[in-house]
Amino acid sequence: MSIQRFEIGPRMSQVVVHGNTVYLAGVVAQKTAGESVTKQTEEILSIIDGHLAKAGTDKSKLLSATIYLTDIKTFGEMNAVWDGWVSTGNTPARATVEAGLAAPQYTVEIMVIAAK
Template identity: 85%
Template sequence: MTIQRFDTGPRMSQAVVHGNTVYLAGVVANKAAGESVTRQTQDILSIIDGHLAKAGSDKSKLLTATIYLTDMKTFPEMNAVWDGWVSAGNTPARATVEAKLAAPQYNVEIMVIAAR
């Protein structure tokens, strides 16, 4: 079975496809780094849409999601954006945890696995 890698760098690939499963690396905000959790979540979900499309999938095929927040007090703020984005009737298994992220301008990181 072949493995496809997308947006590959020296440390990691943004997306890896094995069989009919798409694995995304953790995604942080590009344009909205340092902004509100709402803006960062919107930016991240837009990036996820792009990575899934490149890999031949979309948010209706999400299997799992892991969401990292630097402060669980922002859980409702992130959920408000997530709930508006996720495909109704196709919600993934999901976990949300509080964690320190790679740099202080990031307050949200999301990693998903999807079917193709």
């Protein structure tokens, strides 16, 4: 079975497709880094939409999602954006945890796996 990789870097690939499964690396905000959890989540989900499209799929085929928040008290703020974005009736298995992220300007990181 072939493996396709997109946005390949020296440390990781942003998107990996193996068979009919699409794996995304953790996505953080670039333009809105340092802004509110709402703004960062909106940007991240937009980036995820683009990555999924590049791999030939979309959010209606999400299998799982892992969401990292630097402050679990922002869970409701992040969920307000997530709930408006996620495909109704096609919600993935999901975990949300509080964690330190790679740099202080990031307050949200989201990683997903989807079917093609």
